[in-house]
Amino acid sequence: MAYFSFRACCGFMRRFNDYNLIAPIYDLLGKLVYRGALHQSQLHFLSELPKGKSILIIGGGTGRIIQPVLELAQPSALYYLEMSGKMIALSQNRLKGLSDHPVQFIHGTQDSLAPNLKFDVVITPFFFDQFTYFRLAKIFLQLNQHCEPGSYWVWSDFVTPKKAYHRFLMKLMIWFFKASTNLDTDQVYDIYPVFELRNWKCLRKAPYFDGFIETALFQKQS
Ligand SMILES: C[S@@+](CC[C@H](N)C(=O)[O-])C[C@H]1O[C@@H](n2cnc3c(N)ncnc32)[C@H](O)[C@@H]1O
Numbered sequence: 001m002a003y004f005s006f007r008a009c010c011g012f013m014r015r016f017n018d019y020n021l022i023a024p025i026y027d028l029l030g031k032l033v034y035r036g037a038l039h040q041s042q043l044h045f046l047s048e049l050p051k052g053k054s055i056l057i058i059g060g061g062t063g064r065i066i067q068p069v070l071e072l073a074q075p076s077a078l079y080y081l082e083m084s085g086k087m088i089a090l091s092q093n094r095l096k097g098l099s100d101h102p103v104q105f106i107h108g109t110q111d112s113l114a115p116n117l118k119f120d121v122v123i124t125p126f127f128f129d130q131f132t133y134f135r136l137a138k139i140f141l142q143l144n145q146h147c148e149p150g151s152y153w154v155w156s157d158f159v160t161p162k163k164a165y166h167r168f169l170m171k172l173m174i175w176f177f178k179a180s181t182n183l184d185t186d187q188v189y190d191i192y193p194v195f196e197l198r199n200w201k202c203l204r205k206a207p208y209f210d211g212f213i214e215t216a217l218f219q220k221q222s
Contacts, residue, residue: 016184017130019061023086027062033169037209039064041156042125044206045217046072049152053120056081056146058110059127063091066103073121081106081113110142121152129157129188130177137194144198149222153200156215158188166212192216 019026030038042065049055055075057065060082069078080103082088088107095101106112122143128136147153161167170188177183192202195218205216 014182016182017083018181019084020086022180023062023084023090026087027064034209034213037213038126041206041208041213041215042123042154043068043072044156044208044215045154045204048217049073049121049154052076054118055079055121055123056113056119056143057123057125058143059083059130060091060123060125061087063087063094065123065125066091066094069123070101070103075102075121078103079106079113079117079119080104081108081110083107083109110139113142113146115145117146118148119146119151121154122147123154125154125156126158128155128191130181130184132185133189135184136189136191140194140198144200144220147220149199149220151220153195153218153220154215155191155195155218156213157191158212159214160188160190161212163210163212166210169212 022029046068049072051074053073053075054077055069055073056079057069058081060066060080063080066078066080069075078101080088080091082091082105085107088105092105095103124143128140131139158170158173161170174183174186195202199221200218201221203217203219205214207214
């Protein structure tokens with residue numbers, strides 16, 4: 001608590017990872033810098049997911065991922081959990097005119113999920129790379145409680161930069177997102193051990209943008 005209060009004060013009392021300010025330009029920025037790799041990486045494993053299941057998307061942003069998930073995974077229920085009110089509004093706009101869809105929007109965080117809700121698939125698109133290691137591990141554990149053995153997890157994030165121009169881009173992004181969203185971290189972390197520790201097996205992974213972006217499909221083991 002004391003740690004949180006200290007950090008909150010440093011952020012001039014703004015909450016962390018607040019995307020309301022940049023929501024209208026977020027997709028455009030991503031397209032300009034990463035030429036579609038952000039979106040493409042999130043779609044990589046969608047066609048391999050079992051159909052007719054219950055899916056959670058957390059931190060989905062403007063909702064560009066919703067339509068592909070509906071088409072490729074044909075979920076029975078799709079929970080769209082977003083902390084930013086502006087992002088939720090943009091996402092809801094995309095479904096205007098569609099009367100019959102299984103999407104339930106939840107304006108909140110991992111703490112807003114009813115404890116008894118279970119998901120067959122969890123999708124975290126560029127979500128974990130916003131947090132300190134302590135925070136991301138804690139959120140992972142919370143989401144893990146909503147999954148039974150056999151569940152799938154589609155993860156996509158930036159990874160530790162290994163090339164000079166990736167390091168430059170990482171510095172630029174951290175500077176930009178600190179200023180615009182009060183980003184909660186100074187670096188990205190290796191997420192694989194976090195999954196492995198809780199018995200999630202990486203089935204396959206794929207690199208994007210010359211290895212600066214990674215996506216992976218995990219399955220929870222019994
Ligand atoms: C880096 S953006 C990624 C947006 C989108 N997935 C994409 O790739 O275009 C992170 C998103 O996570 C949301 N977010 C941050 N913390 C969250 C939390 N604890 N629970 C739910 N959403 C959160 C932000 O509002 C933002 O829309």
